[in-house]
Amino acid sequence: MKRREFITLIAGAAALPLEARAQRAGQRYRVATLGPLLPSFFDELGRAGFVRGSNLEIDGRGERVAAVSYTSVAVELTEASPNVLMAVGAEAGRAAQKATQRIPIVVIADDLLGSKLVASMPHPEGNTTGVSIFAFQLDAKRLELLHEALPGARRIAALADRLPIPNLSALESAAKRFGVEIVPFAAQSEEDLVRVIDAMKAEEVDAVNLLASPILASKFQYLIRDRLALRRLPAILQWPEQAEEGGLMGYGPRLSAVFDQCARQVARLLRGAKVIDVPVEQPTKLELVVNLKTAKMLGVEIPPMLLSRADRTIE
Known part of the structure; x- marks a missing residue:
C-alpha cells in the first residue's frame, strides 16, 4: 500500500464516529441477559449489525431463572465480563446493579426513575439506562x-x-x-x-x-x-x-416495540457509547x-x- 493511500485510509477511519469504529474493529461482543426476552430483541440487534452466532454471543443463563435467584445469577453473569447486561424488571435491574458498577446495564422496568435505578432520565449516571414503561x-x-x-x-x-x-x-x-x-x-x-x-x-x-x-x-x-x-x-x-x-x-405499548427500543440502546453501548449519553426512553405508542x-x-x-x-x- 502506498504511503498516500495509507494516510487516506487512516484519515477516513478517524472521521467515523467512535461508536461505528468500535463495531468495525472485527471483535466479538457478549450480551448477558437476566429475565425473559422476546426473539424480536435479537432480531433488532441483528439489524443493528450484531448477529447472534457471528459477532455476538448471548449469555442466556439468566433468562429463565426465578426472581429469587436474580442476585446470585447476576453475579455469575458479570463474572464472565459481558459488554452489556440486559435486565427485565426492576428486581432484575437491582440485582444487576448489586453485581456490577462497571458493566453497562439496560433495564426494562415500570419506572426506572421512581425505582431509583437511575438518577436522571436524560443523562443517566452510573452504569444503568433502559426503558421506563410507566x-x-x-x-x-x-x-x-x-x-x-x-x-x-x-x-x-x-x-x-x-x-x-x-x-x-x-x-x-x-x-x-x-x-x-x-x-x-x-x-x-x-x-x-x-x-x-x-x-x-x-x-x-x-x-x-x-x-x-x-x-x-x-x-x-x-x-x-x-x-x-x-x-x-x-x-x-x-x-x-x-x-x-x-x-x-x-x-x-407493544412488548415487541419495547424490546426493540432496548436492543437499540444495547447496540449503542456495544458500539462504545457511554451510559450517560444513552437516555432512558419511554414507549412511543400505546x-x-x-x-x-x-x-x-x-x-x-x-x-x-x-x-x-x-x-x-x-x-
Missing part, C-alpha cells in the same frame, strides 16, 4: 377501560406478582370514582395462579385487571389466559399482543386491542364507543 400509571388506565367495557362490574380483581400491591392506593382511588371495589390477589407460580384465579370466582369477582409484571407477562401468560377463560372471567391485560393471542382486552371472539365466548358485549377507540379488534 406501568403503574397504565394499571389505573386499564381499570378505567375495563370499567367502560363492563359498567356493571362491581368487584374487580387486581392480579399482581406480590402483596402488598405497590400502586394499590392509586387503583383504589380510581376504583372509588367508578363505584367499584378492588380485590387484590398475588401469584408467582403455576400453583399460585390456579389457586388465586379459582379463588376469584369463589369470591364473586366480576372482572380482572392483570397488573404489570415481568413474571406474569412472560412464562405464565398462556396459563393465565386459559384459566381465566375456564372460569369465564373477563380481563384486561398489560400488552396488546396478549389480546391478539386470546385475551379479552390489552392496553399499553395501543388498545379488543378480542371480540373472546368477548363472544365470555358472553360480554363491548360498548360501541369503546370499540371505536380501539386500535385493533379481533373478529
